[in-house]
Amino acid sequence: MLVKLYTAAVQGIDATLITIEVNSSRGIKFFLVGLPDSAVKESHERIISALRVNGYRFPSCQIIVNMAPADIRKEGASYDLPLAIGILALTETVKADLLDQYLIIGELSLDGSLQPIRGALPIAITARAQGFKGLILPQQNAREAAVVNNLDVYGAQNITEVIGFFNGETTLTPTVVNTREEFFSHQEEVPFDFADVKGQESVKRALEVAAAGGHNLIMVGPPGSGKSMMAKRLPGILPPLSLKESLETTKIHSVAGKLTKGSSLITTRPFRGPHHTISQVAMVGGGATPQPGEISLAHNGVLFLDELPEFNRSVLEVLRQPLEDRHITISRARYTLEYPASFMLIASMNPCPCGYYNHPTRPCVCNTGQVQRYLNKISGPLLDRIDIQIEIVPVTFEKMSGQERGESSTSIRERVIHARQIQTERFAHIPDVHCNAQMTPKLLQQYAQPDTHGLELLRNAMTRLNLSARAYDRILKVARTIADLDGSSQIQTSHLAEAISYRNLDRENWAG
Structure with a gap:
């Protein structure tokens, strides 16, 4: 008897249909073919244990399982459940008449519960x-999958429930999520508010401009000046x-397995702040x-790199291409994958090794060469790709101790949304361009050309600061x-x- 059922393999951020074929013959061996990895091969032992604990017997005949297509490597333990159901259907312990209508996936524990x-x-x-009628998977993933409409999503606690479902002995209740209600009910949540930030009006303005146009930004200032505090408030x-x-x-x-148990949609923009010891692959x-x-985890949100010069230089250099292309292509001997990576890069750093260069009250103990070498840890091409470079100074005691609250994130957000609406209308007919930071040179010629006085101002700035052609484009985008x-x-x-004032950290005028 030959049994067919269906599961899926995740490649990149998409899934590919996998057909599991189970057949039996005379003998006592178990064969698993179709390019499985070690975790898939180990499913044999987990399945045997799960079936015995729940009162079912593993067949004593020779079993051959094929996972097609064979050129796609099957990885992980998520194939345990469909393999177990296929083996039980082979011995008619599970009725096979409904198997072709459902996609099945799940990892088995030794007691038969689903992980x-x-x-x-x-x-x-x-x-x-x-075109499947439904999806059967672990209960913990049911709300996440139920975001997809026109599909019956059944969450199961253990293999016994799945067996009973196909045999018509038990009923699984479909998980229903009102996607739009779920989306809009949590959309206005702002965990961190700019109203809590005392002073720093110029930096708040720079962050507002960055948010309005999707620009990358770097803050340079001494320890304790509020760089991390303000960066965390940017998503709001x-x-x-x-x-x-x-x-x-x-x-x-x-x-990536980053969703919390029982969650469905991510409704707020992601904020990722990796430690400076991160590797290239992790980045x-x-x-x-x-x-x-x-x-990619920061896609549609913010990637915050605190203490930028402390990151490995090779890690920072791999950011250059995705900052321009807004996606990353991973090419290896066995696979080529493409992940989206449209994020805002927000970075912060001290101005020098001791942290007090240009500090209004504390003396800096670094000489000019040390300050320059510290900045040289960040390459010119990467610095050029950061549209807004702002210097930040400590807040005075009077402002810090004052009771007056700053402008709320909600008020700033209204202005940002209005500016983004203008950009949405402007680029409505242009694919893959949604904000000013994504403008091409051709679009700059069309939408960001200054008048005669502006060109003269720009010429003087380019000459005095010795700016690159990329910096010229960045200034026009920010303007x-x-x-x-x-x-x-x-x-x-x-x-x-x-816009020119936001280029005040370019090499030629930094550190004297």
Whole structure:
């Protein structure tokens, strides 16, 4: 007797349909073919234990299991449940008449209970696209998968429930999630508010401009000046996620196994702050078992790199390509994957090794060469890709001890949303361009050309600061964003002047 049933393998942030074929013959061996890894091969022992604990007998005949297509490597323990059901269907312990209508996935414990898996959302999307009636998976992943409509999602606690479901002995209740209600009910949550930040008005303004145009930003200032505090508040002034962005972000976190138990959609923009000891693979993704890196986990959100010069230089250099292309292609001998990586890079650093260069009250003990060498840890090409470079000074005691609260994140967010709406209308006919930071040179010629006075100001700045051609483009993009915040259709001289002031950390004028 030949039994067929279906499961899925996650590749990148998408899932591929896997057909499991189970056949029997005379003998006592167990064969598992179709490019399984060690974890899949070990499923044999987990299945035997799970069946015995729950009162079922593993067949004594020779069993051959094929996992097709054979050219896709099957990794992980999430194939335990479909393999077990296929083996039981071979001996008619499970009725096989409904197996072709459901996609099955789940990891088995030795007692038969189901453990959560990674990638439930992309698997559910594939199940619907392939025309399956339903999806059976561990209960912990049910809400995540139920975000996909027009698909019956059944969460099971153990293998006994799944066996009873196919035999018509027990009933599994479909998990239902109102996607839009779930999405909009949590969209306005702001965990950190700019109203808590005393002073630092110029830095708040720079962060507002960065949020309005999707620009990268670096803050340079002494320890305790509020760099990390303000960076954590940036997601609260970014525009809310759209439903499409929310689904895309949730897919990435689902594949990486970062979703909390019982969660469904990610409704707030992600904020990732990796430690400076992070490796290249952890930053961009990949590995023996491919996983999204930090730049993909920050997709549609913020990647915050605190103490930027302390990161390994090679780790920082791998950011150059995804900052421009907004995706990362991982090419290895066995696979090539592409992960989305459209994120805002927010970085912070001390101005020098001791941390007090340009401090208003504390003396710096570093000489000019030490300050320059410290900044040289960040390459010029990477610094060029950071649109806004702002110097931050400590807050005075009077402002710190004052009772007056700053402007709330909600108020700032309203201005940011208005500016983003202008950009959405401007780029409505252009694919893959949604904000000013994504403008190409051709679009700059069309939408960000200054007048004669502005060109003269820009020429003087380029000459005096010895800026690169990329810095020229960045200044125009930031000036376009400032004009949008101002509600101006044309870039004024004042907009350009403010944009130029955000390049004050370029090498030629830093550290004397």
